[in-house]
Amino acid sequence: MQPNMEENIITSVQNARIKHVVALQQKSSLRREKGLFVVEGQREIEHCIACGYEIVEIFSRNVECGMRNEKTTFVTPQVYEKMAYRGSTEGIIAVAKVKEHRLKNLKFDNPNPLIVVLESVEKPGNLGAILRTAEAANVDAVIVCDPLTDVYNPNLIRASIGGVFSVPVATCSSKECIEFLKEHQVRILTAQLQDSHDYYDYNMRQATALVMGTESTGLSQQWRDAADVHIRIPMLGRLDSLNVSVSTAILIYEAVRQRNAAYQRTLGM
Numbered sequence: 316m317q318p319n320m321e322e323n324i325i326t327s328v329q330n331a332r333i334k335h336v337v338a339l340q341q342k343s344s345l346r347r348e349k350g351l352f353v354v355e356g357q358r359e360i361e362h363c364i365a366c367g368y369e370i371v372e373i374f375s376r377n378v379e380c381g382m383r384n385e386k387t388t389f390v391t392p393q394v395y396e397k398m399a400y401r402g403s404t405e406g407i408i409a410v411a412k413v414k415e416h417r418l419k420n421l422k423f424d425n426p427n428p429l430i431v432v433l434e435s436v437e438k439p440g441n442l443g444a445i446l447r448t449a450e451a452a453n454v455d456a457v458i459v460c461d462p463l464t465d466v467y468n469p470n471l472i473r474a475s476i477g478g479v480f481s482v483p484v485a486t487c488s489s490k491e492c493i494e495f496l497k498e499h500q501v502r503i504l505t506a507q508l509q510d511s512h513d514y515y516d517y518n519m520r521q522a523t524a525l526v527m528g529t530e531s532t533g534l535s536q537q538w539r540d541a542a543d544v545h546i547r548i549p550m551l552g553r554l555d556s557l558n559v560s561v562s563t564a565i566l567i568y569e570a571v572r573q574r575n576a577a578y579q580r581t582l583g584m
Contacts, residue, residue, distance in 0.1 A: 324389040325374075328397040333390070336374065336410060340400045343465045350413050352467035354477075355400060360409045362477035369412045374398060376406040400469040413467055418485045418495050421456050428455035429519070429570050430501060431563060432526040434489055434534055439464045443474025444560035445527075450478035452567045457482055458524075460489040493541045496524050502543045505534055506562060511545035519570035527566075530559050 325333060338345050339353050346352050351371065354363050364370060373387045376395035390398070398408055431454055436442050442464060449457050464471065466479055466486065487495075496503055501522040506514075519525075526542070528534035539545070548557065548565055557565075 324391070325394055326391050328394055330394070332372075332388070333394055333398055336398050336408065339410065340398075340469050343468065346413065346465060346467050351410055352413055352472075353400070353408060353410055353469060354472055355408050355469070357405045357407050359472065359477045360407065363409070363411055363480045366477075366480040368414065368480060371410045371412060373410075374408045400473070416459075416466060416484050416486045418458070418487050418491060421458075421483055421485050423455055423499075425455050427520065427522045427574075428501065429567070429574075430455055430496070430522075430524040431457045431567065432460060432492060432496075432524050433457065433559075433563075434460045434526065434528050434538060435463055436527075436559060437463045437529060439468040439471035440474045441558065441560045442466075443471040443479065445563045446471075446475040446478040446482050446484070448560070448564045448567055449482045450475070452571050454482065454567060457484050458492050458495075459484065459486045460492045462486050489535065489537055493537065497541075503538075503541055504544045504546050504566075505538050505542040506547065506566065507534055507539065507545050508547055508550075508556075509545075510539075511547040513549055514546040514566055515569055517544050517546055519573050523570060525563065525566045525570070527559055527563050530556060 327333070336353055339349070339351055354360055360370070360373070370386060374390050374395070375387055376390055376392050395406060395408070431445065431449055433442065433445065436445075436459065442459065446457060459466065466484055472479055493503075499522070501524050503524050503526060504517065504519070505526045506528070526534065526538055528538070546566075548562055550556070
């Protein structure tokens with residue numbers, strides 16, 4: 316049965332449910348405590364549902380909302396503006412339950428998985444952009460070590476265009492990740508400027524982890540010591556580094572290129 320708009324509309328920004336959504340947008344501690352997060356936009360919400368997330372409630376400023384159901388509450392434009400984290404989201408916001416992101420939950424159908432490892436990435440926008448690239452390249456997993464932002468940060472969700480929902484993601488310490496990769500016989504390639512060689516000279520067709528550090532300090536010594544190979548992207552200009560999301564995209568697609576070329580050779584192409 317469709318809800319009656321007049322009977323199911325919130326007109327005050329002081330409403331407790333509205334305040335709760337705003338707080339979830341702003342506070343990672345509340346997201347962890349409640350096990351809830353906020354996703355904006357019909358495309359992102361539909362992708363979230365398709366990836367198995369449970370939607371708790373939906374808020375819409377549009378009575379013609381395509382996702383109108385028993386979980387939908389209508390709000391005035393003023394209230395929606397208070398709730399929305401970003402400007403253009405088709406007037407629809409949902410609250411969803413988080414998933415666990417543990418290493419033990421990662422399962423690889425691919426015998427030679429391609430894994431992206433990120434150590435202490437600070438900016439949610441960078442992490443979101445990496446997840447968007449990982450989704451596009453069908454990366455087998457992204458592992459976030461010693462995270463400085465949670466994976467349900469609204470800036471991260473926005474930058475990933477929903478990639479955070481479909482890419483297998485795990486969070487853990489660097490020590491746990493290194494042990495996991497060694498146990499699964501995944502070759503560790505660390506991206507670093509010092510003591511390294513050009514990335515395109517190394518085989519990425521086997522089980523491979525591309526490990527990226529922060530732009531300010533790079534990778535910690537434990538990752539440098541754990542690496543099987545140290546790789547770098549040649550810097551031909553005056554600057555000595557790239558944005559971490561750009562660097563990750565370059566390395567991911569080099570792995571894709573190598574793997575596609577190997578596949579084509581098996582077909583005699």
